Amino acid sequence: MSDDELRAAVRRFFEEVWNNGNVGETEAFLGPEFVSHNTVDVRxxxxxxxxxxxxxxxAAFPDFHTTLEEVLVDGDRVVVRGTDRGTHRGDFMGFPASGREVTTTWIEIFRMEQGKAVEGWVESDSAILRNQLVAEAG
Structure with missing residues (x-):
């Protein structure tokens, strides 16, 4: 895949899977043995x-929307920087629904093999998210 094709594939992935909730599309971008290394300790x-x-x-943020701020390609790595927004309407991280609107930012680095992501490293500040959930509940 060319760099432009990889950028387009990442944008499609986040639009279809995250923004539209079409989780059947995960296989279009993720390899069968994909492993996520994330900061929220979810396997x-x-x-x-x-x-x-x-x-x-x-389910916790039914109006969830992610905006991709940057998509960079360097060899077998695709770096994505994004901003998530949503309203806390369901249980999440042990916090009951608060109705609070939250915003978080993150960076994910995908390692690609044969046009599919086989690993991803997500860096996000879960403390900032927790603080936004607690602020309304507390």
Missing amino acids: IVGPREYGAAVTDYR
Whole structure:
């Protein structure tokens, strides 16, 4: 895949899977043995577990929307910087629904093999998210 094709694939992935909740599309971008290394200690291996995590997240934030701020390609790495927004309408991270609107930012680095992501490293500040959930509940 060319750099432009990789950027387009990443944008499609986030639009379809995260923004539209079409978790059946995870296999279009993630390899069958994909492993997520994330800061929220959620075990995610493979497209099915990734899709389940997206479904759980969208249940807590049904109006969830992610905006991709940057998509950079360097060899077999694709770096994505994004901003997530949503309203806390369901249980999440042990916090009951608060109705509070939250915003978080993150960076994910995907390692690609044969046009599919096989690993992803997500860096996000879960303390900032927790603080936004607690502020309304507390």
